[in-house]
Amino acid sequence: MLAKWKLREVIVLSVLAVVFAVVYLLFLQLGNVLFGLFGLIGYDIIFGIWFIVSIIAAYIIRKPGAAFLSETVAATVEVMLGNAVGPQLIISGMIQGLGAEAVFAATKWKNYSTWVLMAAGMGSSVFSFAWGFYVSGFAALSPSYVTAMFFVRLVSGALLAGLLGKYLSEGLAKTGALNSFPLGKEHKRNVTV
Amino acid sequence: MSLHEVNPSIKAFTIVISILILSAFFDPITPILIILWTVTLTFVFGRVSLKKWLLLLAPFLFIAVIYVWSTLLFPRLQEGDHVIWQWGFLTMTAEGFRRGVSLGLRVLSFATLSIMFTLTTKPTDFLLSLMQQCKLPPKLAYGIMAGYRFLPLIKEEFQILQNAHRVRGVARARTISEKMQQLKRYVIPLLAGAIRKAERTALAMESKGFTGEKNRIFYREIKLSYIDWLFFILMISAVVLSVCISWKFGYLQFYNGEL
Numbered sequence: 001m002l003a004k005w006k007l008r009e010v011i012v013l014s015v016l017a018v019v020f021a022v023v024y025l026l027f028l029q030l031g032n033v034l035f036g037l038f039g040l041i042g043y044d045i046i047f048g049i050w051f052i053v054s055i056i057a058a059y060i061i062r063k064p065g066a067a068f069l070s071e072t073v074a075a076t077v078e079v080m081l082g083n084a085v086g087p088q089l090i091i092s093g094m095i096q097g098l099g100a101e102a103v104f105a106a107t108k109w110k111n112y113s114t115w116v117l118m119a120a121g122m123g124s125s126v127f128s129f130a131w132g133f134y135v136s137g138f139a140a141l142s143p144s145y146v147t148a149m150f151f152v153r154l155v156s157g158a159l160l161a162g163l164l165g166k167y168l169s170e171g172l173a174k175t176g177a178l179n180s181f182p183l184g185k186e187h188k189r190n191v192t193v
Numbered sequence: 194m195s196l197h198e199v200n201p202s203i204k205a206f207t208i209v210i211s212i213l214i215l216s217a218f219f220d221p222i223t224p225i226l227i228i229l230w231t232v233t234l235t236f237v238f239g240r241v242s243l244k245k246w247l248l249l250l251a252p253f254l255f256i257a258v259i260y261v262w263s264t265l266l267f268p269r270l271q272e273g274d275h276v277i278w279q280w281g282f283l284t285m286t287a288e289g290f291r292r293g294v295s296l297g298l299r300v301l302s303f304a305t306l307s308i309m310f311t312l313t314t315k316p317t318d319f320l321l322s323l324m325q326q327c328k329l330p331p332k333l334a335y336g337i338m339a340g341y342r343f344l345p346l347i348k349e350e351f352q353i354l355q356n357a358h359r360v361r362g363v364a365r366a367r368t369i370s371e372k373m374q375q376l377k378r379y380v381i382p383l384l385a386g387a388i389r390k391a392e393r394t395a396l397a398m399e400s401k402g403f404t405g406e407k408n409r410i411f412y413r414e415i416k417l418s419y420i421d422w423l424f425f426i427l428m429i430s431a432v433v434l435s436v437c438i439s440w441k442f443g444y445l446q447f448y449n450g451e452l
Contacts, residue, residue, distance in 0.1 A: 002330045007405060008395040014336035015343055015391040019384060022344070032252055036259050073337055076323075079205075080316035080341065082249075086307025087205035088212050168384070171377060177385035180392070 001065045008180070013057050017070045020053040021077035028085070041145070044153040048160030051124035054100035055117050055165030060172070062182040064101075064109050067120065071097030092131065099127030100161075112183075114166060121161030125153045194420055196239040196313040201322040203421040207428045208310050212303055214432050220444040221295045224302035226435035231305040241312040249311070253304035257297030261290070316341065322415040332405035339394050343387055350386055354379060 002010065027049050034042030057070035075093025078085065103123040107116055129150055169183060178184030196204075215227065235241055278285040317338065324334040358378070366375040439445045 002332050002405075005332070006395075007332060007336075007399055007403070008392055010332045010336040010405075011339055011391040011395040011398075012388055014333065014340035015387045016384070018337070018340035018344060019347065019387055029252070032256060035256070069333070073333070076320075077337065077341065079311070080319060082311040082316070086208050086212070086303070086310050088209045088303075088307075090205075091209065168377075168380060171381045172384055172388070175381060175385040177388045 001069070005063060005065075009061050009063065012181075013061060013066060013070050014073055016057050016060075017053055017073035018077050020056075020070075021074045021081060023052075024050055024074060024078055025081060041149050041152055044149045045156060046160065047125065047128070047153045048121055048156035048158070048162075049164075051096055051100060051121050051128075051157055051161035052165045052168075054097055054124060055120055055161050056169050058100065058104055058120065059112055059117060059166060059169045060178055060181050060183045062109065062112060064105070067100040067104055068094070068097035071100070071124075092128065095131045096124045096128045099124035102127070114163070117166050118158040118162030121157035121159075121165070122154050123157075124161060125150075125157030129153055194238060194423075196234065196309065196424075197315075198420060199313075199424045200326065200415060200417055200421040201314045201319040202326040203417070203425055204310055204314060205319070207425045208306050211306055211428055211432050214429075214436075215299070215302060217447060218436060218439070219295055219299070219446045220439050221291065221298055222439035222442060222444045223435045224295070224298035226438060227302045227432065228298070228305050230431045230435070231302070231309055235305070235309045235312070239309060239313045245312060246308060249308045250301075250304060253300055257300050260297040260300065261293040318415060321411070321413060325411060325415050326417065328407075330405065331407065331409060335398070335403070335405075339398075340391070343390060346390070347383055347387055350383060351379065354382060 027046060031043045031046055034045055036042070038045070051071070053074050054067035054071045058067040060066075072090065072093045075090045078093075079087055079089055100120040100123050103116065103120040133146075169178075170187070172178055173184050173187035176184070179188065211227075215223065235246065236243075276285070277287050277290070320329075320334050320338055323329040324331055363378075366372045436445065
């Protein structure tokens with residue numbers, strides 16, 4: 001998968017993953033507070049934030065595997081940073097990354113419009129929910145509660161990952177730091193025209 | 194023997210397998226036994242500091258307490274449940290309490306296993322081992338290491354930004370939209386700086402002859418030895434044994450997602 005990648009792209013992907021690994025850990029604390037207030041659905045409200053690096057990396061680098069790799073690396077770094085979420089987090093990261101990657105794959109990694117980015121966030125929601133359903137046995141909860149959790153997570157994936165990810169990436173493109181990446185080039189073209 | 198010497202990949206694999214097995218069961222006894230076993234191992238063979246350990250465990254203690262508390266607040270009253278305590282709208286049933294305690298202990302058992310891993314594994318060793326034993330591509334592994342080294346730099350830059358904002362009299366954000374603006378003011382420059390640094394690092398690595406080729410040799414080799422498999426066997430048998438003990442005393446139940 002990495003054979004066609006330039007070293008520059010790999011390192012930028014890793015750095016993005018490292019930065020967002022820290023963000024993810026901070027949001028885990030917020031998630032715990034929301035969990036205390038609202039129960040299990042509390043996590044779903046902000047679940048989208050945990051997919052954001054997939055969207056940002058794919059939107060900036062635009063290569064097959066960007067969404068999957070960035071999320072997996074972010075999970076690995078979360079484990080390296082030494083919090084109490086152990087190595088099983090890497091599996092969750094891979095599954096979330098695959099969800100977004102599946103959507104980008106469906107467009108053959110050609111379309112990066114707002115709708116596709118939001119759909120990719122929702123893809124991660126669907127995959128992570130299926131995994132949670134299996135691991136934590138949501139099947140035994142009341143179906144209406146599980147449905148509510150699912151839709152909250154879906155919306156969260158579309159907004160907090162898709163839209164916020166796009167917004168941040170575009171803010172970055174404006175600084176000129178992305179000029180050697182597809183998103184930066186696209187941005188430059190639009191400005192000069 | 195020390196837990197620090199166990200191969201990081203094998204250690205991670207063992208923890209993941211243990212947690213996957215434990216997820217299938219739901220009772221108070223299995224997790225208690227696992228917690229006792231893991232804590233003993235962590236302190237006898239891991240020589241970790243009690244303070245660090247407690248600091249990492251604290252959020253999970255909070256979650257465990259909330260599980261017990263939520264069975265008090267939202268009891269799923271069923272036919273034949275034994276009410277053991279009632280006060281106003283709070284009702285505690287023996288069954289509900291057991292569910293809550295089981296869930297809480299389950300969370301704590303996963304947490305103690307994870308903490309045993311994190312406190313006895315150096316991040317760099319973990320990556321080197323992933324590269325040498327699990328065939329993680331060197332390009333990505335060294336990329337992650339470079340990114341990991343940026344964290345203190347990013348933290349420093351964050352403080353500089355904070356001070357710069359203060360010097361220029363940027364008011365403290367109060368409303369939500371102000372907070373969003375403030376977040377953007379920090380996140381964008383930090384990320385832009387990180388990306389520029391990443392590009393320079395890649396250039397430096399390539400100019401020093403890093404190709405990312407897979408058949409390379411390593412200055413620091415992370416080896417496999419009998420200790421790794423001993424650890425694997427010890428942990429898995431402990432899990433199986435505690436499941437058996439719980440079964441013997443008639444507590445064992447398969448997990449159906451009780452909450």
